[in-house]
Amino acid sequence: MKVNFSDLKNKVVVIAGATGLIGKELSEGFVEQGSIVILSSRNTKKGKQLKNKLNKLKDGKVFYHPVDISSEVSVKALIKFTLKTFKKIDIFVNCSWxxxxGRLKNVDEIPFKSVKEDLLSHLGGYFLCTQKMALQMKKQRSGVILNFSSIYGIVGPNFSIYNSTKITCPPAYPLIKGGIISMTKYFATYFAKYNIRINCICPGGVFNKHDKVFVKNYSKLTPLGRMARSNEIVSGALFLSSEASSYVTGDCLMIDGGWTAW
Ligand SMILES: NC(=O)c1ccc[n+]([C@@H]2O[C@H](COP(=O)([O-])OP(=O)(O)OC[C@H]3O[C@@H](n4cnc5c(N)ncnc54)[C@H](O)[C@@H]3O)[C@@H](O)[C@H]2O)c1
Known part of the structure; x- marks a missing residue:
């Protein structure tokens, strides 16, 4: 997909969850814009492989540093690594998951302990990263943060799509994804005076070798009649990261084939 946001050239972009389905596409998208990209995830092997692959692309300036988004020590280490080499963080994208x-149980059987663990690592991790990155950007008096929510931050699951499949929507997921949207709005209004913009993206279901029954069930309920392709998330993320969206903050961009429109 060819899009051009020329102001992203040489911007220092840190991506948490860079080795994932969406993260890989986003990382390549920023590299194609000429950004300096610091990949981070919990999977160092995959991270280094991705770094090597992306560095072979034209002008690739790609680095890797591990992160656990729910660990303060780890998030601080990622920031320290980036500042040591590049002195600033222009853009932070959190697409980790x-x-x-045990999170995939139904709500009538899930132990509260499991819900708490999920909330702490996922929503807690997104909070921690947004806070630490925003504080660094406050020192710089500029920056952009992009968090990943989901359609399930906006609407409840239609459980019929999971009929005759082995998957479901984990009970904590809507809490987490709804929390990411409201947290993004909170941070966006608080840090706006420091020239920091904070937004989120809500993707619909992205095809990832799901079984045929699920794809059929899901597609039937989507106005565009299919699941998303992972590269279809990229242009929205580049838009929200670039100057093209200079007056957009606290927003939530739906990239869902119309799932939430009816
Ligand atoms: N895939 C979808 O259909 C879909 C739909 C809606 C929303 N989303 C959201 O988009 C984001 C990306 O989804 P995806 O499908 O690419 O996920 P994925 O599972 O393919 O990748 C997740 C990434 O997060 C990293 N990660 C996991 N735990 C981490 C931690 N504690 N600290 C740092 N990194 C960690 C993994 O190493 C990996 O790089 C997630 O927030 C997800 O909830 C995905």
Missing amino acids: PKTK
Whole structure:
């Protein structure tokens, strides 16, 4: 997908969750714009492989540093690494997806302990990163933060799509994704006076080798009649990161094929 946001050239972009389905596409998208990209995730092997791959692209300026978004020590280490080399962080994108064991139970059986763990690592991690990155950007008097929410931050699950499949929507997921939207708005209004913009993206279901029954169930309920392709999230993320969206903050961009429109 060819899009051009020329102001992203040489911008220092830190991406948490860079080795994931969406993160890989986003990382490549920023590299194509000529940004300096610091990939980070919990999977160092995949992170280094992605770094090597993206550095082979034209003008690739790609680095890797591990992060656990729910650990203060780890998030601080990522910021320190970036500042040591590049002196600033222009853009922070959080598209990580911490997944706790046992989260895929139905709501009538899930232990509260499991819900708390999920909330702490995922929503807590997004809060921690947004706070630490915004504080760094406050020192710089500029910056952009982009968080990943979901359609389930906006609407409840239609459980019929999980009929005859092995998956479901984890009970904590809507709490987390709704929390990311309201947290983004809170931070956006608080940090606006420091020239920092904070937004989020709500993707619909992105195809990732799901079984045929699920794809059929999901597609039937989507106005555009199909799941998203992972590269369809990129241009929206580049838009919200670039000067093209200079008057957009506290917003939530739906990239969902119309899922939430009816
Ligand atoms: N894939 C979808 O259909 C979909 C739909 C709506 C919203 N989303 C959201 O988009 C984001 C990206 O989704 P995805 O499908 O690319 O996820 P994914 O599972 O493919 O990748 C997740 C990434 O997060 C990293 N990660 C996991 N735990 C971490 C932690 N504690 N600290 C740092 N990194 C960690 C992984 O290493 C990986 O790089 C998530 O927030 C997800 O909730 C995804």
